[in-house]
């Protein structure tokens with residue numbers, strides 16, 4: 001008998017996996033929305049931040065932390081769901097960061113699917129692919 005933990009994990013993965021139509025995963029194109037940016041008083045606002053996080057199926061707070069780390073500036077999510085970065089950053093720079101994030105923390109390195117979940121376990125992230133079942137360990141931030 002598997003332990004309770006293993007059982008519930010397999011069961012959960014099975015459940016999520018069964019909800020994805022298999023024939024659609026392979027040829028589906030994954031598009032990250034481009035940033036919509038305005039600069040107010042020396043701060044960069046990404047207006048469609050929530051939409052971007054949703055498209056990648058990631059917690060906006062995690063994505064905000066990534067931006068803060070990579071750009072080395074404070075980053076907060078305001079009441080409207082925009083990400084507010086201290087300093088002025090151009091859309092190409094921000095779009096590039098999003099691509100990096102997607103490549104490292106969304107796309108499965110084994111099969112290229114973006115149907116993945118990211119779970120923090122202690123000091124690492126586990127990127128679990130719902131399409132092929134691969135599990136990748138990444139350094140957490």
Ligand SMILES: [Zn+2]
Pocket residue numbers: 108109110111112113129130131132133134
């Ligand atoms: Zn995969």
